[in-house]
Amino acid sequence: MLQLETVLRDRSPLDSEQLHRIRELTSDWQLLADLSFADLVLWVPLRKDLKSWPSGYVAVSHIRPTTAATVFPQDVIGDEISWGARPQIDQALSDAEIIRDAQPEKFGELLIKEETIPVIHEGQVIAVISRHRNAELMRSPSRLELNYREIANNLYRMVVEGTYPYQDASSIFDPSARVGDGLIRLDLNGVITYASPNARSAFNRMGWGNDLESFNLGEVASQVSMQRNESHHEGISSSLSGKSLRRAEIENEGATIDLMVMPLLQGGDRIGAIVLLHNVTELRRRERELVTKDATIREVHHRVKNNLQTVSALLRLQARRIEEPQASAALEEAVRRIASIALVHETLSNSADAKVAFDQVLDNLVVHAADLSPRMSEINIRRSGSLAEIDPRIATPLALIVTELIHNALEHGLAERGSNLVIHCERFESKAKVTVSDDGAGLPSDFDLVNSSNLGLQIVRTLTENELRGQIKLTSGESGTQATLEFPL
Secondary structure (H helix, E strand, C coil): CHHHHHHHHHHCCCCHHHHHHHHHHHHHCHHHHHHHCCEEEEEEEECCCCCCCCCEEEEEEEECCCCCCCCCCCCCCCCEEECCCCHHHHHHHHHCCCECCCCCEEECCEEEEEEEEEEEECCEEEEEEEEEEEHHHHCCCCHHHHHHHHHHHHHHHHHHHCCCCCCCCCCCCCCCCCHHHCEEEECCCCEEEEECHHHHHHHHHCCCCCCCCCCEHHHHHHHHCCCCCHHHHHHHHHHCCCCCCEEEEEECCCCEEEEEEEEEEECCEEEEEEEEEEECHHHHHHHHHHHHHHHHHHHHHHHHHHHHHHHHHHHHHHHHHCCCHHHHHHHHHHHHHHHHHHHHHHHHHCCCCCCEEHHHHHHHHHHHHHHCCCCHHHCEEEEEECCCEECHHHHHHHHHHHHHHHHHHHHHHCCCCCCEEEEEEEECCCEEEEEEEECCCCCCCCCCCCCCCCHHHHHHHHHHHHCCCCEEEEEEECCEEEEEEEEEC
16 A cells, blocks of 8 residues: 555645545455456556646556456556556546457466456546456356356446445445355345355355245345344345345354345446355354453452452451551551452453553552551642553552552651652553652661561562562652662563
């Protein structure tokens, strides 16, 4: 697409709407190549403005068929031709009509037949498609090939009329079904006039025992579908009637089929429709397995959180029964640490992703810190920055580290003076940084993190080095204490 963008910006006067039309065409034209059994090349005229005569053309896109061998082993994107070098392309641009019946030409060892189709948008030819087929393969076409080529010709006429590709239909075509997966052709009444072998096989897997041709597609789909209620029948019949561009899915115990219905138009009138089929049975089975596994994992996190809360409640009860102040304080600290771990599991239990939304965890840690200091009414705690989502592997130790740093700041730095505690987060491409700072008393002059007897700081240092593979630094100045944690993501 870079080539296309560059050429159209520098050497072609197409406006934004015309450029968008070309993007739509090149995103959906695998269908055209497969139905044509042909290589397709998109040529954009080279000219100063839309009123000036082109000096030539440049190939900006090339697509190969999946239904036949390519006739161009090498990409032709970027190739330029001058005006007059390819009379058929010139004629398609000048006459705004499809040019056929050209004599085959020798290309290497192959005899190639070329047809040209103008791409028209609001009455203006903005590009030309050249269709290249192996003439040797055209002499004895099968019934499948005849139907495919007839459908392709219908679609090429729609390109000339400006009705294909369908306007703003990218969401319906994503993911795009392939011709080789199965194709059905409908008449004006939704009756099947042709079904490819793969299409018949798909419905056979769903339990349809008859031939498909001469049956109404909506009626067939309703009969094989798992749902048999009247509203479902009406919905399927309407979706598969061929009157509009639709996508539908039918399912039973045997298989699941994705169907994309594309109306065929001529002169603004509907002349029938085609339906592309794709057997998505295995895909849907895997999706259901993933949903089940995801739900199971979330339930495990939920139960772990509940069990941790039970442990916290037991420890809190025990702390109330102990008369020794130091023992009671130790149990309360254990409760706080367990609560930090429980917050991580709570976040995971409420998330469908395999990542932890750590900003939410930090906000909860700030809320739980409200009970850690008798001066809480005088202290303002706030969080700034963001870590977004992080790996669960580092979420638990990080939560414990931040909990200990907040506790130390409230218990020591802000015990008697100061009023601000800030948790600031920064995330870079390969690392993250968390800073916990206060404007309290600061660190003692002889403070040494490595030799500190404080259990909380020992936990912080151990988790930082062993679990996060990071670094922790505590600094003190006139404005309080700052703990800086850096670790790889």
